[in-house]
Amino acid sequence: MKIGLIIAIERELKAFLENGGEITTKQVGGRTIFSTEMFGHEVSAVLSGYGEIDAAASTQLLILETGCDLVMNFGVTGALIPELKVEDLFVVSRVLNYDFDISPIDPVKKYQYLEYPDEFIPLNGEMVEKAIGIMPQLKKVTVASGGRFIEKKEDKDALAALDCQICDMEIAAIARICLTNGVRCLSIKCISDTYAGDGGDFNQNVIRSAEVAFGVLKEIIKAL
Numbered sequence: 001m002k003i004g005l006i007i008a009i010e011r012e013l014k015a016f017l018e019n020g021g022e023i024t025t026k027q028v029g030g031r032t033i034f035s036t037e038m039f040g041h042e043v044s045a046v047l048s049g050y051g052e053i054d055a056a057a058s059t060q061l062l063i064l065e066t067g068c069d070l071v072m073n074f075g076v077t078g079a080l081i082p083e084l085k086v087e088d089l090f091v092v093s094r095v096l097n098y099d100f101d102i103s104p105i106d107p108v109k110k111y112q113y114l115e116y117p118d119e120f121i122p123l124n125g126e127m128v129e130k131a132i133g134i135m136p137q138l139k140k141v142t143v144a145s146g147g148r149f150i151e152k153k154e155d156k157d158a159l160a161a162l163d164c165q166i167c168d169m170e171i172a173a174i175a176r177i178c179l180t181n182g183v184r185c186l187s188i189k190c191i192s193d194t195y196a197g198d199g200g201d202f203n204q205n206v207i208r209s210a211e212v213a214f215g216v217l218k219e220i221i222k223a224l
Helices: 010-017 052-066 125-134 153-160 171-181 199-223
Strands: 002-007 024-028 031-038 041-047 070-079 089-097 139-145 166-168 184-193
Touching (some): 010 041, 010 199, 024 052, 041 052, 070 171, 070 199, 089 199, 125 184, 139 171, 171 184
Parallel strands (some): 139 166
Antiparallel strands (some): 024 031
16 A cells, blocks of 8 residues: 655654654655655655645645555644643544635635535544554544644633644645545544643653654554
């Protein structure tokens, strides 16, 4: 199988690069594609950078350049509800882009794209269930995804009120581009900053949480 990985930040990429396999690189469109073999699969990764714009561009580039059958995303995430702890693990079942709103001009809800029946962008349900079968400790989660690092509690409460439990800055774009291209998408998230935490919380936990998330991803790739 050909698998593509979208990785947001260098501290998350470090977990992939230190995996132990031989890695080749290719420069395309101002980005580097890192490729290796993992458990018999061709795995290629792109460091997208923060945010939906770069994540969308990187996902489309990876799909076109590698012909991947599956796009996987792993990384750290912020908690929107108090009961979630650092290193809690999740598989994303759906995502809401809280920066998107065409409801003033089209007959849709706020945050809803015309193509979808509600305001949530779905990830591949078959892959979500397969991931849980491989790693039963994973919990399904809904992500609020957008262009800001969410730090203030009032912002966390507002996003939690939209039936989201965690937040990030990339998965809405990754999931949407995958759906557009007919490519399956799977995302594994690990809490780095809690409901009570802030940017300092994130910086303290990001490397370890990224390693934990990548460890889960490796087990899933191994079982595919």
